[in-house]
Amino acid sequence: MSKKFKLGVIGNPIEHSLSPFIHSRFAREQNLNIDYQAYKVEEGNFDNFISEFFSDKSSRGLNVTLPLKNLAANIEGEISEEAKFINAVNTITKSNRNFKLESTDGMGFMTDLKHKEIDIAGKNILIVGAGAAVESILFRLVRSEPSKITILNRTKEKALRLCSNYHNHNVEYGCQEDAKYDIIINGSSAGLTGSFNPPKEIIATNKTIFYDLNYSLGKTPFCEWALEFSKNVHDGTGMLVNQAAQSFKLWFGATPQINMVLEDLKSLSE
Numbered sequence: 372m373s374k375k376f377k378l379g380v381i382g383n384p385i386e387h388s389l390s391p392f393i394h395s396r397f398a399r400e401q402n403l404n405i406d407y408q409a410y411k412v413e414e415g416n417f418d419n420f421i422s423e424f425f426s427d428k429s430s431r432g433l434n435v436t437l438p439l440k441n442l443a444a445n446i447e448g449e450i451s452e453e454a455k456f457i458n459a460v461n462t463i464t465k466s467n468r469n470f471k472l473e474s475t476d477g478m479g480f481m482t483d484l485k486h487k488e489i490d491i492a493g494k495n496i497l498i499v500g501a502g503a504a505v506e507s508i509l510f511r512l513v514r515s516e517p518s519k520i521t522i523l524n525r526t527k528e529k530a531l532r533l534c535s536n537y538h539n540h541n542v543e544y545g546c547q548e549d550a551k552y553d554i555i556i557n558g559s560s561a562g563l564t565g566s567f568n569p570p571k572e573i574i575a576t577n578k579t580i581f582y583d584l585n586y587s588l589g590k591t592p593f594c595e596w597a598l599e600f601s602k603n604v605h606d607g608t609g610m611l612v613n614q615a616a617q618s619f620k621l622w623f624g625a626t627p628q629i630n631m632v633l634e635d636l637k638s639l640s641e
Contacts, residue, residue: 377429378407378622381420382436385409389586389636390434393615396635397627401619417442425465432622433463434615440474440503448472456536457506462618473621476507479614480584481515486613487605489554489580491515497552498522499570500559501530504584508558509533513540521546523570524559550574557583557593567592575600586611588640608636 380390388409398405406429412420417439424430435443443460444450448470454460457474464471484491494517498505501524513520520542524530530544551574557567575581581597586607590598597604612629620626 373402373404375404375406375429376431376622377424377427378405378432378434379410379424380407380434380436381410381412381417382439383411383413385411385436388436389611390615392635393612393632394619396632397616397619400627400631401623401625403623412439414438414442421446421463425470430465432465432618434618435461435463437503440507443472446470446472453477453510457510459503459507461507461614462621464621471621473618474507475614475617475621476504476610477509477511478617479612480508480610481511482613482617483605483609484582486609489582491517491554493518494553495551496520496554496556497546497550497573498556498558499573500524500557500584501526501533502558502560505556505558506533508556508584509537509542513537513542517541519543521550521552523573546570546573551576552579554580554582555597557581557585560585567596569596577601579603581605583607584610588636609633612636 378394380388391407391409394407440459440461443463444454444458450472454472454474459474460472462473462475492515496517498520501522522530522534522544523546534542534544555575577600579601580603581601583591583593583606585591591606594604594606612632616627616629
């Protein structure tokens, strides 16, 4: 029997995670034997869980989701430039006795945009929200040379702090009157539960591209709202699968195919 690798995703809440489903499909395609579980981990128990999980010699790595990504960035190990800059880690790899710490969210987002033939260069972009999801994509988004990125958030101070991290790029807080946006990205939790109440400053047309960083087997409230304007509406499922593929590559050195997984997820939502 082939060696079984122990993997998992940690966070709180974690019950909704599609990561076990996705990685089981990747492993089957790559003919690997894995045990990938979702673990509910409280912030106060983070260090103990990491120590216990990786004490098992079969443990290869972990995915990390909210609210633990910042804590994961404090693990002693080799941290990537991107993960260090955003102070968040979503992928932990055990290499010999050392940890490698990465963030694959930004890469997953940009790869999904490429697959959807969404070009960022020269575009006027509005982002709703200034939390961890937005922080995870900005590092790579600004390097794709949009003309401008505007951030709207209920807490102004949080948005201004995020903007200050990119003072060498055209990232600013607050909408200009009558501004029209080529791409509107939702990074707020309002796009996941209840209804999405758009800020009054948003002006959208049938040419606007909408992208929700949240994902759901059904349509998110943000996507439901966006479909009133445009057919160019996408949720974060593609980002989720692409960032998972990047994590898998870090663990095993092989890039899994994503199309079959995306089809499987689509069939689950029907």
